[in-house]
Amino acid sequence: MPSTTLASLTTLRLGGPAEHVLTISTPADWADAVRTIGQRHEQAPVVLGHGSNVIASDAGHPGTVVVMNTRGITATRVDGTTVDVTVQAGHPLTDLAAWAAAEHLAGIECLAGIPGTTGAAPVQNAGAYGQQISDTLDHLTVWDWEMGSMRTLPAEACRLRHRDSRFKNNPGRWTVLTATFHLTRSPAAPVTYQPLADELGTSIGTRPPVAEVTAAVLANRHRRGLLLDPHGPAARQAGSVFLNPPVTATQATRLSAAGCPTHTDSDGQLRASAGWLLEHIGYRPGYKIADGIRCSDRRTLTLTTHDGATATGFVQALTELSAQVEIATGIALQPEPAMVGAWP
Ligand SMILES: Cc1cc2nc3c(=O)[nH]c(=O)nc-3n(C[C@H](O)[C@H](O)[C@H](O)COP(=O)(O)OP(=O)(O)OC[C@H]3O[C@@H](n4cnc5c(N)ncnc54)[C@H](O)[C@@H]3O)c2cc1C
Missing domain, CATH: 3.90.78.10 (UDP-N-acetylenolpyruvoylglucosamine reductase, C-terminal domain)
Known part of the structure; x- marks a missing residue:
């Protein structure tokens, strides 16, 4: 059987064969994946979401590549205007932002249009238009490959900095399984980024409705070539x-x-x-x-x-x-x- 290439799993479309690929489609798949990787005597797999922020080696990977494809958003706690939302790692981040906009939940509206999965977003503390994952992340559930167990990591333990985190500096140790955010039923967070204010025809500090900010972010990203069009000339x-x-x-x-x-x-x-x-x-x-x-x-x-x-x-x-x-x-x-x- 021909092997899967890393090129087929990444948006740059570069990279050689992956020896073994496991796609995690539901949370229940995780225990089997851990068992399989253990039986193969591997310490940790390479984990991919949509492969939109990686350069994969021409030599490929001589082990297991896990592709996180789990989906789902659950409101886990509602406290006044604050809603805790737990999201499966494979859920596309831009779909999460669209869902939040439809639910009038503020805190991640500026992340609309960022390609990739919610589970990968904490890895470089993904952000845009003055907002980043660390603004609303409460905690992650992760698999700790060193400890061989599931753990809850509060946001403070993730060392989220500008496009940086504990995960980026320790690749492979933790696989993010779910991310829980504190969102707020309110207008959008105050606009802090001038191009976004210009797009909205407003000024810095205003708080338009969440859906308006999401639409403005997507329009601005489209104009600046910041959306990933898998069929366009810049797909790769x-x-x-x-x-x-x-x-x-x-x-x-x-x-x-x-x-x-x-x-x-x-x-x-x-x-x-x-x-x-x-x-x-x-x-x-x-x-x-x-x-x-x-x-x-x-x-x-x-x-x-x-x-x-x-x-x-x-x-x-x-x-x-x-x-x-x-x-x-x-x-x-x-x-x-x-x-x-x-x-x-
Ligand atoms: C057109 C375009 C625009 C972009 N704009 C932005 C932007 O505005 N802001 C921004 O911050 N980024 C941006 N990016 C980069 C990218 O979208 C983000 O870094 C995104 O979070 C990557 O998600 P992914 O699922 O594709 O991750 P991948 O590329 O699959 O993985 C990235 C890293 O995270 C690790 N990883 C993936 N999933 C997990 C998991 N579940 N647990 C642990 N580790 C994991 C991988 O091993 C790898 O090290 C852009 C990329 C493109 C192509």
Whole structure:
């Protein structure tokens, strides 16, 4: 039987064969998966949601790949205007945001349109338009592969920072099975991001209805090429390939004077626009970076893959781009997608 490739499980469509794939479709599948992985004498599998933020190795993975495809949202506790909502790890995050909008529940409206699963979202504390998972996450249930048991991790234990968490720094140890959020039956959280305020035709600090904010976020993402269209010309991508880099106050002043957008993240760290830095050294939407690898037609910071692309070539391209930016500006760029599978 031909083996499944990591390419078929990831949006960059790169990556070699996975020796063994287990798809978790219902919570009841989990115990069997743990047993099977134990019988195969593996310490932990590679876990994927929609594969929208990974670069999978050309060599593939010589072990089990678990694909989280569980779905379901349950309101577990209602206390006045606060509603606790428990979501299965495989539930698409954008579907969760749409559900919350329909239920008039605030707290995750700005996460609409982020590709991928709810269980993967805490891994890099996914966020957009001034909102992130850590704003509303209460706790996770996880399988701890080191302890061999189920655990509840309160949000504080997840060390959620700007596009960072305990999970990102310890890949493989915990598999997220469910995520519980504190949502509020109220207007949307105050708008903090100017492009969103502009899209809504309002000002910073206002609190429009949740559904209006969700619709505005989706419209703005569509216009900026930030939605994943599996049939469009930029279908093979993993979103932004670099994080906005941290900069010192002196660097921020110099970069701002040159026209680079800078902002302070939710941890108080000054950051510069990675997309501007790439354009500063000459890259533009549509540019060819290497064989089979280009900047998307809409965004320099998104690289798309085409015939002839390899994961090794993709990583080399990121290394070269980061080196070029560092030579020109003194600022190194860190890749955003995680590398999974067997890398040399
Ligand atoms: C067009 C586009 C736009 C994007 N925009 C944004 C954005 O605005 N903001 C943002 O933050 N991100 C954005 N991303 C990145 C991506 O959507 C998020 O990181 C998302 O959370 C990844 O979900 P996934 O299910 O695809 O995860 P995957 O790519 O499958 O996995 C990502 C990482 O999480 C791990 N993982 C996956 N599921 C689990 C689990 N259940 N338990 C433990 N670990 C797990 C994987 O091993 C891997 O390390 C964008 C990506 C694309 C393609």
